[in-house]
Amino acid sequence: MTEPVVEARVSAPASLTRNSWRSWNAATWAAVVVGALAALWVLVFARGTSAGAAIDEPGEFIVTLLDGLTFAGLLFVVASGFTLVFGLMRTVSMVHGSLFLLSAYVAIELQQSMVDKSRNIEPRDVGLLAWVLPLLLGAFVAALAGIAIHQFLLRWNQGQDLRQALITIAVSVILADQMLAHFGGLAKRVVWPGAVTHFFEIAGERYATSRLFMLAVAVVVGVLLWLWLNHTRMGIVIRAGVDDQAMVRALGINIGIVFAVTFFVGAFLAGLGGVMGASFAGAAPGTDGQWLLNSLIVVIVGGLGSIRGAVAGSLLYGMVLAFAPAYLPTQYTFYAIIFTFALLAVVLAVRPYGLFGKPT
Amino acid sequence: MRSPRNAVAAAALAVFVLMPIVGSDFFIAFVMTRAVMLGLAASTIVFLSSYGGMASLAQFLFVGVAGFMIGNAVGEGGTKGLKLGWNPWVGVLFALAVTAVLALGLGALASRTSGIYFLMLTLTYAVIGYYFFGQVTTFSGFGGITGIEPPALFHGHPLRFYYLCVTLSLVVYAVFRSLARSPFGLALQGVRDDPVRMASLGFNVALQRTIAFTIAGFVAGIAGVLNIWWNGQIDPTSISIGPTIDLLIVAVIGGIAHLEGAWLGAIVFVVANNYMRDLPLASTIGLTEARFNTVVGLIVLLIMVLSPDGLVGVILRIRSGVSGPAGGRSRTRAHVDSGGPTPITVSTQLTEGSTK
Secondary structure: OOOHHHHHHHHHHHHHHOOOHHHOOHHHHHHHHHHHHHHHHHHHHOOOEOOOOOOOOHHHHHHHHHHHHHHHHHHHHHHHHHHHHHHHHOOOOOOHHHHHHHHHHHHHHHHHHHHOOOOOOOHHHOOOHHHHHHHHHHHHHHHHHHHHHHHHHHHHHOOOHHHHHHHHHHHHHHHHHHHHHHHOOOOEOOOOOHHHOOEEEEOOEEEEHHHHHHHHHHHHHHHHHHHHHHHOHHHHHHHHHHHOHHHHHHOOOOHHHHHHHHHHHHHHHHHHHHHHHHHHHOEOOOHHHHHHHHHHHHHHHHOOOOHHHHHHHHHHHHHHHHHHHHOOEHHHHHHHHHHHHHHHHHHHHHOOOOOOOOOO | OOOHHHHHHHHHHHHHHHHHHHOOHHHHHHHHHHHHHHHHHHHHHHHHHHHHOOOOOOHHHHHHHHHHHHHHHHOOOOOOOOOOOOOHHHHHHHHHHHHHHHHHHHHHHHOOOOHHHHHHHHHHHHHHHHHHHHHOOOOOOOOOEOOOOOOOOOOOOHHHHHHHHHHHHHHHHHHHHHHHHOHHHHHHHHHHHOHHHHHHOOOOHHHHHHHHHHHHHHHHHHHHHHHHHHHOOEOHHHHOHHHHHHHHHHHHHHOOOOHHHHHHHHHHHHHHHHHHHHOOOOOOOOOOHHHHHHHHHHHHHHHHHHOOOHHHHHHHHHHHHHHOHHHOOHHHHHHHHOOOOOOOOHHHOOOHHHHO
16 A cells, blocks of 8 residues: 555656656655655554554554545645635635634534534534534635625735735734634534444544544535536636636626635635534634644645645645654654644745645 | 934934833833834844845744743753753853754745745744644743743843843844845845846845845844843743734834834834723723734734835825925835735835935
8 A cells, every 4th residue: 555645745746747757856856755765664664653663553554544634635625715715816815714713613603502502512412404504604604704805805906915915814813803702712613413423443443434524525525616616617717717817807707706706615615624623623712823824734735726736735734744643753743743844845845836836 | 324214213213212211110121122122023024025025924933933942041940941051141142043043944945935925934934833842842842931031131120121122123223224235135125126037147046035034033033032031931822823923913013114114013012012901992892902903903904905004104105295295205105006906015115225
């Protein structure tokens, strides 16, 4: 079984440049070597780590792989919205994390009123509907907030990217403070529906069905996004706008509406991610900043404005997050954060604008 | 050199130096000292953005790194971290060296990107730094490092410490302004305005950016040393995303294209932070210091919507409004009024050269 982190690292630059390995520069070679060494470490030498070498402990390896994959799904849902907005409008929406958290709080409130309990909600109290409706409503509220921000604060200064970034930073500061005032400082969570809260056995390890459910939702979202972008008129216009905005305008298309729809969808995706994330790990003040960071890392690795980049970035970052703590020697587990930085450093050294990114 | 800008700077300096005569001890030790330190740190953001076209959110990380290094090097017994127990001055050298080397490395990595990408990357640096010091208990852990004392020269002498901060700010201000006229500074401004042309003229664009980032990181490290001497402690929360953005807000309030704006913005920020509840009507409409962030966010929003040039921009506009176009400030007007598709990024700003 090949280790996906490495595979992606090795194949991405080659498939991008359509060149053979002969034309790789030193940085690319270094990245490949680093990836290969990491794979070798995980497969054979990682004895004395909390997971153990993959050849000794295949179960632990599969669990870690699934952890990475399921979290990558959540990362993709959130980051795809971020990258979609940037790709079309060149707007870096620093408010993305706040929309994530706003949606989570709305969903928590709705779920509490749907199951008629404000605390100690058990999964068996929660029907599928009592999860899906909060998911959709939370995402819808986030999308409305997003479109309001776009219409009132961003529409008239299109193209001034730094000004827009600062405006969205200011909005995120206000939103974070207001959410703290309204929803309090304690961590809350959305409860998974009882139907998916089980464990199943895989290679001798127990694994939570809810994580696979999260991955399934992410895959559905990804497929819908792909269908929308590739098989609808609006999607075609958006993709054309990403490539050449002026030309789209010149063809008589009302790009203002396209911008608004894109911002709506981007914020909606942040909202979907927010509810999934709050079911998975809870929501609290600070979660917004954390998810802004997650989105940033995914798009910096994958390349701003590229959906394919969001997939690649989510997979790489998800795998690093899962594998680093599990396969570090036990006494150094807390150094795992360095590997996030190492991922950034390696990718930026090879491609300064991310794997699928273009210079802005 | 008798430009209005120098007159304003001299007046501001006089205010800073004479403030202890009129201000109370509390005001000097807690409000003004903090404002001057914050201004020093924010001036590195302004330096990078106005001369280099780089909007950096990593500057507060360097403030924190210098603080943590001091904490690890100087701290002994009772504190967390490495507890090396070094002489405070050796600790300063060590902290500044580490900070500068880190800035060099991070700058080299970020130097091939620019604009919004640079902003995102430096924000990522900042947040990773926060998690690093939170998780790696060797250096700190979430509890942070406490019980750090400044050298005996400043220990228990708030006034001396205040003048230290003012002096260092003055030195940094002078250095930044003279840097702008140096060959390096001119090359840097060239890189800001047109990196492609500079590259074809034979300048190493990435190198210019890296050097600027290293200088800014070093100066932010100085602010970090002052900060931990003043605070006596540092913990990861103090360098988390909130304070990181606050520092950018300070620069934005003052005017991210004007070096003076850093200290002006810092004073406004700190005074608002300390005295907001004393405003008339503030408490009746629910404005307490607990909602300080909402107010600050609204201020920044207002500034970005109305005058991206910040308070200094507002002042300059008023001046030019009074003295007419002949006042020589038309560049600011042109810049502020440009509502078209031209990015209002800092890169459209003119700096030193035109003010002489």
